[in-house]
Amino acid sequence: MKTKVLAIDDSRTIRDLLRMSIEAAGFEFFDAVDGVDGIARYNEVKPDVVITDINMPNLDGFGVIDGIRTGTENQNVPILVLTTESAVTLKKRAREAGATGWIVKPFEDESLITVLKRVAGA
């Protein structure tokens, strides 16, 4: 069975880019448009790994991590946050919030997949 990746980002551009890279690498791709949608999709899709943006309407990335880590099945799922290099404190905050790792935007396909494999196996 293919590894399922759920990407949560309010930017259509970023979702499309993620989809392109992730599907090309042989993963199964799901997406959600904001934090609330993300949690709903999480419960529905039961992904093997989650990628989430931080700045999103309705519920931000920290909220997503918190929601998954405290309120769902398989709460130890790997969660990667999408971040920009500028936001250095985000990495620490994200880790404190329970993120597994991070992907720095803009990302290279190869490093994205390497990171995915590192946290999710496959």
Next chain:
Amino acid sequence: MSAPNTIRDTFFEECDELLEALTDGLSELEDGTATDDTVHAIFRAVHSIKGGAGAFSMDAIVAFAHAFETVLDLLREGKIVLDSGLLAVLQHSSDHLNNLVEDGRSGTNRADSGTTSILASLETYLGDTVKAGIDDQSDDFGFEAITFSLDEPIVTEEPGRTTFEIEFTPTADLLKNGHEPELLLDALADLGTVSVRVETASVPDLRKLDWQNLYLSWHLALETTADEDQIREVFEFVEDLCDLDIAELTKESAVFDIPTDADADLETDDTDTLPVQETKPRAAAPAKKTLRVDLDRVDRLVNVVGELIINQARISQLIDEAEISSSSGLPSELEAYQNLAREIQEGVMSIRAQPIKPLFQRMSRVVRETMMASNKKVRLLTDGEGTEIDKTVIERIADPLTHMIRNAVDHGIEPSEKRVAAGKDATGNIRLTATHRSGHVIISISDDGAGLNRAKILETAMSKGLVPQDAELSNSEIDNLLFLPGFSTAVEVSDLSGRGVGMDVVKNAITSLGGRMSITSAPGKGSTFSIVLPLTLAVLDGMIVQVADQTMVIPISSVLETIRPTVRDLDAIGTKNWMLRIRGLNVPIFDVATQLGLRAQPIDYKDQVLLLVEAEGLGQFALAVDDLSDQRQVVIKGLDGNYGAIPGISAATILGDGKIALILDPDTLTMSAKPGVHSPHMTTPKGEALHAASA
């Protein structure tokens, strides 16, 4: 990430939405209607643009958006306070970001030159607080502190394999953060040959075991060609979730020889009984469900629906001719068919309709830019932003509207001193509104400036030979001189309006869309320019008329009234020209057949039907046609591609009987017979008569 063009397109579409959200948010800040989420939404918009731009290596956007976002972040965290100065900088930045995105889209770099000064104004807000903040951030950058143990040699002298001894002791949070130690060990194994010894001494009695905790630690020996940095990279995500010690060893010291599956006995059991909480997210707006469709597909559909309307008209006519009795039920079914066809058509048209809001937002940018260049204070008020118009119409009125807004700032609004002297607010107002009215969209641009300087306009027109020296013109006729080719109102051509575009070009652009323009102005109170546009470019409600044995269509929108004149309604002026007397007004009559060259002489007007029309701003006149036959919707088929522009004819259509009919353009119809004269009222004796009659 190599991104194909479709994603690039998505990015720019998304940019448009984000820029709109940005503009909205800034307006809310300006009006004081901002909520807690406003600054966050503004921040997200800029942040998302930056994120997307990074993927396409649009460095100019990334760099600028970064500075912009940093200031917004400070605002969002309450580290700086919003005042009018900051708001201006934010608006200016928003405009600039807009320009940069435009550059990105078109592959130009026109806006780059402006970046430095705007960046400088943004940077004034990145005062000491932020610099301190940035330093704090690097302190918080926890994993840096343990990145390098410099007492260890990093570079190996021999290029071959080195052995590292690695002590890896996870903290309790490692599993909670979604890490899987096995994957880390696998990643190490990818770097070379790994020997593992697992330390299980801390594993408690099963009954006390917390499934979320990891009680193990590992001693590893890795024989590899990789260097220490590469090893640390494997542990990048867990650096402060573990104690990590990496030391380089000589080959002989590698002594571990323990199978790697020692951690396999730590199968965590997920089926425990911890209470599962329901997540209760904050009240969320449901995501707007949209479907993106290629415009070509919509246009094909619009065309097919056009054919359907023609086909329906044809069937109606055939059934009519067949004289089928109404008891057959056919007429009522036909009516239902007509209604359905109309509904389909309206539905299809609504796909092409878009709110005018983004265009209005662009105009607030235009106002700000023009204001800055002209040193005036102007406020743009908008109304009816939700009004929807055909996408093509929106695209094609952008330039004319820009020009009119520039004019309004540049010529309409007076300098602050003059305004104050006239007892007005130092800041001028320009009101931009859009409304729907009976199948049309009306866009008006009003300023509360000095109004048109009619004496000067008339003087200019006379000096340029556009009107005879002795012409006596009504106020509205003088105002309409602005639309004459070759007329430029600016006494000194200023930097802004003097772009080689006159109001005539603006008017032509509107006319080519099937729209009309008008001006009203009151001295000292300001001017209003109105544009009346069709909702769609594909269909119009037409009056079917007979002209010299030909069937023609005249847009109902331009017909004010139809009149079957009696002798008493007609007055002869000279030998050839006639006037229609209607409610105390005398209006000139034009015979459509003669104007189009279908007949040498007008036939007796009293046997004809007169259509009272109003060419926008030029006053009323009557068009004489032989008869009226019907009133119906017609599908517009452009002629331009085949015949070029023909004065008096705007397009053609196919009627129910399959015949082609020309669609008349009343505004240009009167022009064709009198070369060089734009109005039927201006230089003819009738003009004076009209003036006298209406005075």
